[in-house]
Amino acid sequence: MLRFALLRFLWAIPTLLLVIVLAFLMVHAAPGGPFDAERALPPEIEANIARAYHLDEPLPQQFARYLGGVLSGDFGPSYRYRDYSVSELIGNAVPVSMKLGALAMALAVLVGVSFGTLAALRQNSVLDRLTTGLAMTGISIPVFVIAPLFILFFAVKLQWLPASWSGSTSAWRFLLPVIALALPQIAYIARLTRASMIEVLGSDFIRTARAQGLGPAAIIRYHAMKPAMLPVLSYMGPAIAAILTGSVVVEEIFGIPGVGQFFVRGALNRDYTLVLGIVIFYAALVILLNLIVDVLYGLLDPRIRHR
């Protein structure tokens, strides 16, 4: 098992390195410099700025410097937020984004698995039809459509909840963003759980358990849940990526000062170092969480790690 985990870890390193190289090259292939203002600067000042940001060095040297910085957690200075380094900006924004993402993920798994299991137990019932229909709807409707509709309905029309983040300090302000973020994942997970639960419930060992007189609750709890959760677990990787992507939109729409909002601002302001830093941060996060999911999968399903 340790060997399996180690091997997966070793695979993650070149993947992350590839992202860093690609992202770095992309930014440096950008037409025009990051400090091209409307007003042309005197060449001496331009040269000074270039020197201050090490833009006058050859590309490999710049890359080595940048990579060295990234490895020690330093993503360089922000081009637009002049008094901050990219690491400071990300560091300040991470806690709120983390809370949002973790809550959404927990909600998605909890609700998705429950509804999927119930639908599988009562196949073709009203509840099942409702779950599969709603799941398809939830998968199809993007977060950036759900979130504003939520605000329009619950905050503007009904005025039950605050529309914007800064307008309130209570924990309720998490409610709409978390639900908006979790909804598509709830739908996916419910569908996956239903499909795999139906398959597992039809297998021989469940029939045996039933023949021995076990009730449905005990069968689900002790026999069916673990194998049925494998496809759901392997979906966790894409789910994490989707929640990260969604958080960019949700933070922008609800005005939450998280990593995603800085990402959008950075992208629109052409703050190259900030965007580059956040892309690498997100990539590292996705790759790391994927790694954890893989190892968990290996723990849960011995067939994988002995291949």
Place this chain on the structure above:
Amino acid sequence: MNTGLVLPQIWKEIRRSRSITICGGILVFVAVLAVMGPLMSPHSYLTTDFDGRLIAPTLSNFHIFGTDDLGRDLFVRTLMGGQITLLVAVIASIVSLVIGVAYGAVAGYVGGHIDAIMMRAVDALYALPFIFLVILLMVVFERNFLLIFVAIGAINWLDMARIVRGQTISLKQREFVDAAKLIGVPAWRIIFRHITPNLLGVVIVYVTLTIPQAILVESFLSFLGLGVQEPQTSLGALVNGGVSHMEQAPWMLLIPAVLLAVVLLCFNFLGDGLRDFFDPRQEAK
């Protein structure tokens, strides 16, 4: 796959499925409306009207979807946006189809170590958060229209490559491939002339499932202001515009949002229906 059926029979069978007929019908209707609608309206998608800003949907003056904050007619803009969204999605899907089929067919046909390396590369690429690289690409390269197609297509070819590879492996054991080998047809010709045409059914199904993903990415980029640029528009860009005016003018948000949702829903149902039809063994994800 039902290879034994001839085309008219397939058509008859397909029409029996309710989700395929209804969703296919809605999509054809939306596509026709998106192309014809703007021609029927007296308004243009870029004429601004200072006195006619934020008009609620009304029959008078043919502003049936109302107007936006610059007084532009939303009926025409929504349909233009729909046109662009569909266009981007279809072209991006073709890009992903070409890459995915070529890659998967070569890996599957050649087999051995090369196949193993190629598929391991696909596994590695799966872990990449492509969407963020695409955003970076959009930031750096001035929101180039052509780039949107290529970038979105380049994200979505991985699934296609896997499926095509699996199909190719089973196809290459068939007699017609042996026959072609025997008379000395070169490998690349066998791949592209003899194997690829036989992949058509599966490929069509997965293209139908790729299109909504491409729509999602395009409208996500446009929503962030990084995709299609003014005065051109897409459904994602319209939703973005609607968000900033939703308190005074909810129709600016609701109409493009609902249209986008309907289009995505229909493509997903259509793809699912076609998959169940062509390939019943493949469980719905």
